[in-house]
Amino acid sequence: MDDYRNSGFLFFLGAIVALFVTAQSIVFMRKAWLEGRRAGLPEEKMRKAVFTSAVFTLVPSLSILLTMLTLSGALGLALPWIRLSVIGAVTYELPAAEAAAQAAGASLMAGGVPVSVFSVIVWVMTLGIMSGPIFIIAYFKKLQGKVNKIKAEDNRWGALLISAMFVGLISSFLGSSLAGGLISILTLLSSALLMVICIQLEQKAGLKFFKDFALPVSMVGAMALAIFYTGLLGG
Amino acid sequence: MTEQEFSSGYEQSIHRMGRFWMSAALLVILAVPLSISIYFDAWPAAGPLLAGLLPIMMIYVPIGIIEVITFSPMLGSGSTYLAFTTGNLTNLKVPCALNAMEIAEIEPGSRDGEIISTIAVATSSLVTNLVLILGVLLFVQMAPVLASPVLQPAFENILPALFGALGYLYISKNWKLAVVPVTLMLIIFILVPTAPVGVLIPVSALSAIAAARFMYNRDMI
Known part of the structure; x- marks a missing residue:
């Protein structure tokens, strides 16, 4: 039942998404760092921003991890990982997934969903959150x-x-x-x-x-x- | 380098870079459902797809746009492009960027603020990414700890725990700005305790801006 939800293919997709987010973060960090250096911003301030932000992020990240755990019951581990790595939020993913499951005649509360429902859920979760990025572009x-x-x-x-x-x-x-x-x-x-x-x-x-x-x-x-x-x- | 020179050079290139990465991000994000449908040969029927999508879009399309308008002036350009790819803005990226600027004693919206904010959001994205990867790898070990009933009140109250401290920090510095929006939000939430906070953020921000303009015009602030 849960074979497709935790299949290697989905984890492969997750790895690609995680790699993309990592690459973008590093590129933007480098860009800001070089501009900071050119603008004469003390390196110590920039280093401190890295350290304090990393520490601050730990606890909210655990709450994001908890959402991943909540969703994993019905959707497996890979899809919640993918969805929580990119645009969206703890407060978005759960209602979006539940609304999609109900529209497909299922519920997340009932445990694992068939692949036909899974497909509706993944499309709804993805398309429903596109407005911010499109507006930005x-x-x-x-x-x-x-x-x-x-x-x-x-x-x-x-x-x-x-x-x-x-x-x-x-x-x-x-x-x-x-x-x-x-x-x-x-x-x-x-x-x-x-x-x-x-x-x-x-x-x-x-x-x-x-x-x-x-x-x-x-x-x-x-x-x-x-x-x-x-x-x-x-x- | 003056702020002006910084603005023209850096701003131009960050928008070019940001649009490129944001477009690429949209393609990557869309490739996920597409690949799943192709691989599993599971295409959603139009009926359930629209039935699921419509209620979600009715709420989240306006929220998505409002979030850009509300958060981007605080975050600056570089971190806006990044934060809107990686998500979790109100509960993580925006407080993280503001905290970093506060510690560095730099004003949000300034040249240095732009740099520190981008560094903060990039770091935050990398750390969250790492935590999620560790969560996937150590799922069996971590799941019972995170899901333990003892810890649930802590996670359920993460937003009051975050915004109490942030609230004190910023409202003690800008208390005049806070009188109108805090009063308004209190009234709304007392009358409608289940009101969606995402929808009320712009209402609150607009009331704060109106009050600020009123006081600014009369030299009260």
Whole structure:
């Protein structure tokens, strides 16, 4: 039953996709690094960006791995690996796969799916997420030109505009977390408090580690506390 | 080198390079279902395909476009091309890029921000890739650990755990900008707790921009 879902052919496709993503990442990293060097950006800052980003990425990557695990029950291991290596997200792949399975008269909850349903799922998951990349190819250069123009005309407003967009992004997640139940609220507040503690440790005690790793420390600490709160209050 | 010179030279080549890689990525991504259908001789019937695709596209086509408009000014050009190939933007790539710029004490949207953001997103993509490969290779060993019920509350609360710390970091610096969007989002989520956060990100961002412009015009910020 599960032979086709975990066949060598699908893993071969996965390896090609992983190789492509790796190649693109290395090419873009190299390009940015050379530009940074030409622009006089200290190498130490660039090296630190690599190190801190690698550390920060570990925990969210584990949650992506968990989605792979969830999907693997019905779809095998290779397809979730492929889908989570490229455009999409934890929040996209599961609903997309389930919607496709249901449209084909099946459900992911029922376990392994026949190859006819699998084919519908893989096409839906792929085609459903194409709008972002297509929009980028068609319009991103123009869009970025407009943003640059705003910055060139009024740099202070340009910087404020970007800050406002980011504050908007954060606010939507704050709202959703605060409305997500007591454990979600406690986790959010704990994470913010841990960030305050990290900043104090860096500023008052001069512990530089807490500046560079404030975000992963706060995030992992708050996730650990979420386990504690769930035990205390009952999930 | 001035910002202007940087913009014209680097920007031109990064867009050329970005479009090339993004087009190649689309071909690679599309080749997956195509190869599967050919290899297994399993072509989806039009009915189920459309029935599955329509509800997904109704939600994710606008989200995909809105994500580009919202995130690209924060990320910069190089990392936008890369982040939209590798995915997981809100839960990983955008916070990662902003965290790297924060540590380097560099403004998002600036020349140096563009460079640091691209390096951060590239690193993040490589690490995720590696973790997923290890996950495939060590599936049998890792599956029971990751799926253990004890750890589930931690993974279920990863977004509050991420955005609590990020929220403090940015809102403490821009608290005036945050008053309107935070209030608006709180009201919406209290009234409709299941509202999709992806759809509300642009609403929240637009309210923040409107409030920022209002205060900027009146020298309040």
